[in-house]
Amino acid sequence: MKMRTWKAIIARIEDYNPDDDGTLLEASETKQEVVAYGFHMPEHYQLSPEFATIVGRGLFFENGWMMDGTVSTVVETGTTVVEVEE
Numbered sequence: 520m521k522m523r524t525w526k527a528i529i530a531r532i533e534d535y536n537p538d539d540d541g542t543l544l545e546a547s548e549t550k551q552e553v554v555a556y557g558f559h560m561p562e563h564y565q566l567s568p569e570f571a572t573i574v575g576r577g578l579f580f581e582n583g584w585m586m587d588g589t590v591s592t593v594v595e596t597g598t599t600v601v602e603v604e605e
Contacts, residue, residue, distance in 0.1 A: 522559035522601050523566075527575030529554055529584050529591040543592045556582070562598060571595070 528543040534552035535543065547555040556578040560566050575593035576586075584591075 520601055521562040522599050523562050523571075524596045524599050525558050525560065525571050525575065525593055526596050527556045527558065527578050527591070527593045529579050529589050532588055532590055535590055543590065544594055544596075554582075554584075557596075559599065559601065568593070568595070 526544065526547070528547045530543065530546070530550075530553040534550070535546060540546040540550060540553070543553060546553040556575070558574060558578065560571060560574070572593045575591070579586075579589075579591065
């Protein structure tokens with residue numbers, strides 16, 4: 520099954536400076552304080568980026584993050600094929 524791959528990225532405002540750290544996606548690869556959660560959604564569902572944002576925020580809340588005092592984004596990083604057993 521073909522899956523769209525997404526990355527939900529979050530950091531405390533104090534720990535992220537776009538002038539020094541670049542985009543949140545770039546910072547998530549170099550800074551320990553910037554946390555990223557990867558997830559997949561089936562491509563054939565044609566889900567919107569807004570739906571991916573809801574999933575990403577759910578991951579943030581599930582892992583103890585809040586929206587206050589943080590900066591976050593959800594970005595699509597590509598597609599992948601996942602084997603599904605029926």
